[in-house]
Structures are given as structure tokens and as C-alpha cells.
Amino acid sequence: MRQLPDALMLFTAGLGTRMRALTATRPKPLIEVAGRALVDHALAQADGAGIGRIVANLHYLPGQIRAHLAHRPDLRFSDETETIMETGGGLRHALPLLGPGAVFTLNTDAVWTGPNALARLRAGWDPGQMDGLLLLVSRERATGHTGPGDFDLDAEGRLSRGRGFVYTGAQILKPDGLAEIPDLVFSLNRLWDRMLAEGRLYGAVHAGGWCDVGRPEAIPLAEALLGEAARDV
Template sequence: MRPTPDALMLFAAGRGTRMGALTQSRPKPLVAVAGRPLLEHALDLVRGAEIGRVVANVHYFGDQVRSHLAGSGVQISDESDALLETGGGLRKALPLLGAGPVFTLNSDAVWTGPNVLATLRAGWDGARMSACLALVPKAAATGHIGAGDFDMDEKGRLRRGTGYVYTGAQILDPAGIETISEPAFSLNLMWNRAIAEGRAYGVVHRGGWCDVGRPECIPLAEEMLGHGG
């Protein structure tokens, strides 16, 4: 078991329905921002953090994601039969990821500033944490709509709230995930357990973050990256 994570689950299977026409013939991870697919923006973080093992799940237009990742060293967890959501997807990929805590990263955001995966690695303490989530203050969550997700105390311990938005990057110890009966489920179930046990923590990303879940978020992301206009 790895006390310090060196494997990452890259979520790339979703349908991207909020992207409308942009995802009628391609998966959301291959939608371009600043001339490059969202998937490559995510992989920049992975490469920069020098993570040893990377697994991506595929479902919607999975053949396109497979083709894009060919030769990259990223292993594929095939969900073509059924979309398993984040929790079910992670559970299915565990044989490829190996034992112990893992990074997970959504592929529908762009970032500036420090590498968020390096920030998570520096903040991880498996003796007291089951989850360490990368957050941004709600006021700094570009492209995000709706309420925040968490509040955080002075020690970094999380509870459900509205002050911070989850960015889609974390370290999670998946111990106990096999006890969840549903085949498809959200990782919120694992977070709820960790919160109840006082083992859910957060770190704040000290840079820019943009949720690219809707077409109107693309120019916001490009402006943040310095490609506006």
C-alpha cells in the first residue's frame, strides 16, 4: 500500500450533456479550450506532478478518447457497457490503479498557478485523512454556478457548506468502497463517510480555476489562460 499516492484516476467518461452541440459528435474531454482538448490540460497537471500510474475511464465516444490517449501510457478502464459515475468508475479501475490512496482528477476544468496535484501531495497525511480535496473559495470559482460545496475549519477539516467549491481534484483512500451496493454511485458517498469520521480535509488552490461544463465557460477559461479575444 502506498502511504504517498502515486496513481491517478482521470474521469473522462461522462456524456457532457450541458455542452449541447459541442458534444454531439465528440466527448467533452476532447472539447478544445485555447486550441487544446480539455483532456490535455488535465494531463499537463499529471505530467507536471510526475505521477507514476494513470488510468482514464471511457464511455461516451470512448473510442475517440482511446485513440487520443494511444501511446501516452495512460491505461483505460472501459465503461462502455454502463456509465458508473465517479464512485463506481473508481471502484472498477482499482485493479489498474493498485492498492492504497489515489489521486482523482476531473477532465472538465482548466487551472493556473501552482500544480494542484503537487499541492494535494504536500497536504496529504494518511494517518488522519481519508480524503483531501482541492477547493477554491466560491467567489474565485470561475464558471461555477450554484452554491458552494464545503466549509472548512482552521485545521482544514471539512463539513458540508457553501464557502468553498470542489475543483474536481483530490486524494482519496478508497478503503470501504467495495461495501457500497450500488453499481453506479457518486464519490459523495465516500466523502460523507469521511466527514462523519472527521477524516475529510481540504487544501485551497492558490491560483485560477475555471469549470468548463458549459459552452459559455470556454471564453472564461481562455481569458483566464491569457488567450481571451
């Protein structure tokens, strides 16, 4: 029987520099899209998948995020107030709160339509052959995304660096390899590179819509995507 992850690292510590004036007085996860904070869009994915344990990291304007999420008794905070540790360092710092085993991670600067993103990952997770499973969309369907794609997929779902698919910010990872990285601050790309070299990083394709909300001009694109999905229900 597969061991299915039931803990989620929610990345909420970023400075949001690409959002410019919108993040001068509030953290990016609290920027609203269609009347709802970005972090609440992310939490809807967690709730829809029935995630039992959620940890959010804090750095920029942490008091606002604590206050906004105070109604969530299932959520704990990983404090990076002194030093923001990026995705890799931040995940490693939060492991005592997340517990043992593989974990979900989810960025908070995107919106989703269609099937639940985390449930899709859980359904595809096979720890016997995978150390990581990333949720992707094709470059052509990556609303709001600028630049090339991130990965290519082979026939078995194994990943290589490429341009065909964009990483959506949702994944399952075995965090064991984080202990071998000496730096305090580092990206999860370091862990992905090890998994790629060993042929144990895989991808799953999201069947619905996705919008990268990393820039102010992406907000109306995200709202249009959500509006279209609501009309189709």
C-alpha cells in the same frame, strides 16, 4: 514516513450533456480550450506532478478518447462502455488498474493556473489523519461555476458541507470504503459522507486560478483565465 499516492484516476467517461451541441459528435474531454483538448489540460497537471500511473475511464465515444491518448504508454483504460458507473462506481471498477493504496482523482472539465494542483494535494496529504483531501477554491474565485459552494473549512482544514468553497475536481482518496457500497452506479459523495461523519475528510485551497468548463459559455472565461496567466509569466 508518509505513503504518497502515485496513481491517478482520470474521469473521461461522462456524456457532457451540459455542453449541448459541442458533444453531439465528440466526448467532452476532447473539447478544446485555448487550442488544447480539456483532457490534455488535465494531463498537464498529472505530468507536472510526476504521476507514475494513470487510468482513464471510457463510456461515451470511447474510440475517440483511445485514439487521442494513444501516444501515452503510461495510460491505461477502464472500460465502462456497457454501463457508466459515475465517479464512485467508476473508481471502484478501475482499482485493479490503479493498484493498492490512496489514489488521486481528477475531473477533465476544468482548467488551472498557478501551482500544480496535484502537487499541492500531495504536499498536504497526511494519511494518519485523512481518508480524503479535496482541492478547493473559494466561491468568489471559482470562475465559470454556477450555484453555491460545496464545503466549509475549519481551522485545521477539516471539511463540512457548506457554501464557502467549491470542489475543483482534484482530490486524494483512500478507496477502501468503496467495497462497502453495494450499488454498481454511485457518486463519490457516498464515500465523502462517510469520511465527513468520521471527521476524516479534509480540504486544501488552490493558490492559483481555476475555471469550471462544464458549459459552452465557460470556454471564453477559461481562455481569458489562461491568457491572463500567460501574460503574468
